[in-house]
Amino acid sequence: MYSAIAGNPSESGSFSELGARALTANQAKPCQCELLSAKKAARMKKYCVTRELQKRAEKICSAEIEYVFSDHFDQDDAGEQILQPLHQLCSELNPEVDDETEGFPAQYAPLYSVPLLEKEQEVILFKGMNYLKYRASVLRDQIDLKSPCVGLLDRIEQKLKDAHRLRDYIIQANLRLVVSIAKGLTDRANTFEDIVSDGQMPLIRAVEIFDIDRGNRFSTYGTWAIRNFLFRATKKGRKYRKSFVSGVESAAMGLSDFRSTPRSHESYHHSIRYVLKQVLHTLDEREQLILKRRFGLYHSDAPEKFREIADDLGISTERVRQLTIRSLQRMRDVIEEQNLELPEIPEII
Template identity: 70%
Template sequence: MYSVSTADYLQADSFSQLGERAILMDQSKSCQCELLAVKKAVRMKKVCVSRELQKRAEQIYATDIEYVYSERFEHAVASDDILHPLQKLCADLNPDSDYELSEFDFQQAQLYTVPLLEKEQEVILFRGMNYLKFRAETLKSQIDLKSPCIGLLDRIEQKLKDARRLRNYIIQANLRLVVSIAKNLTDRANLFEDLVSDGHLPLIRAVEIFDVERGNRFSTYGTWAVRNFLFRTTKKGRKYRKTFLNGAETLALGMSDSRSTQRSHEAYHQTIDDVLQKVLQTLDAREQLILKRRFGLAKSDTPEKFREIAEDLGVSTERVRQLTIRSLQRMREAIEEQKLEIPDIPEII
């Protein structure tokens, strides 16, 4: 059975106690409050389990729990390594009020009530969110639909609820991301409030599928998700997609502009180079040559003008420019298709 302490935490259900509640519930054993009565009733051939309880068990059992798996979830000390840091962080954050998606008003100052997350905080929250879902999925496999245990169902539901609250906190901490992108795409046909509302959807999805174990910041992944979605739905965005303002050029410029700090950021450059080589392979030889010369991607090269490249290839300057745009677009599509992630350049340099 649950202890009095566990019941108190279930009743309080505060964000600041989320981590401590998760630890306590992870250590609890399945409740046996219903099992003896159920078994006795079965022997007596009586319907002992209420239809409501059975329906609840069936709904939980049928729930598709999506999470980003990590091998560390399987470790014997996973609970200590993941939930104890979460306990401390939740107590430190302790927001004044919990964030509810349905009640969110994009025009209000509460956009900024949750501070930006530091990298370490981000890792703890994402890891905790996915671990709670993982544990809920594990417990779900223990449900006996013929004689469901109320205590077990409570534990699963509480873990999913806490995971959802962690997700919502992360979303609120990153809403500035949506606002910054939406401001640049506002026009007569696309009001700022509408764009922020539209950008909210890909942000939620990005939080749900982001793999923090890869070592990247969520701002990088979230920016791509929101920007790509809004670029497809707005006139200004479609215009940007046809010009140099895309991820592929950012990648190329990142290579050339960051070269001055290569020695102090070797890991960063290696990551960029690995991604670049993968997407360059999707282009033909001439397209690769143009991009390498245009952005000075070879280690000893400096960026060249369209005119210089055109003279050597024997084509017009405009043709080189068109090939560059087309190649960058193909690189961008390759990045999306292969789900490659690029480190946040401003943060590293």
């Protein structure tokens, strides 16, 4: 009900063995047929290539291997630099039920069976997961569908299994995020159990596409992904989301309010500069130009009035104001994703 991931035991033995296996397997070794003489290897391949083996190879080639690439993956010592810390960490991690299960039904104990991850542990696990997928993808390009090597297929499948095991561990360590958000969204139509179950879908997806190289903690991105999904899916969540959206749009409308005091005006522009610098790349050139001039994002420029921008662009003041509001609305989803906030109305009026 609550989690197929949290409830399933390991499919590949102890978690502590994963790192050692990944490190050993990364040291490329020729499979048995490659060690034989060319003539004997040819006979062995002809004997071993069955329709079942070809189907297995075709299945691997047709499956999508999705990973977040890192520049570190192409380095000569990438395997040692990434998998050696993973080996050590996997041998140290021991799932234990912590004290946060108090007050919850017994069936939710597995949600807390994995301890919270520290930042350094998070980096090691995410890099290890994506590196194993990357290596599996590289090895997959070497498959000969007419005469697949069973040893190569074994290596690819094992790397993918280990990568999925790491993914599941990260998910388990962050299931608390789902529980904490679900507690505030229960209503007559949505039970706590249903919300917890639904909230794991965006959590899984967030783990799969999160880029650890950006330097952010996964909890920040994961919380946004879960909230964004559940806010759309539940009645109470839609109410919260509507309030948030209204606040953003109202703040945008406040841009044209000339009743603001110099002090609040300065405070607003200081706050909005930081936000806009993070998300300006999502707009087209004209929208970027308007917002940069409106909020003084050029190094030495002061914020300009709508009238000044309109005169230079040859459009009406009202049109500049509308474009400003529309641009801020378009950036709303990006702002949510990066956990940024526009200043509230009291700061600008």
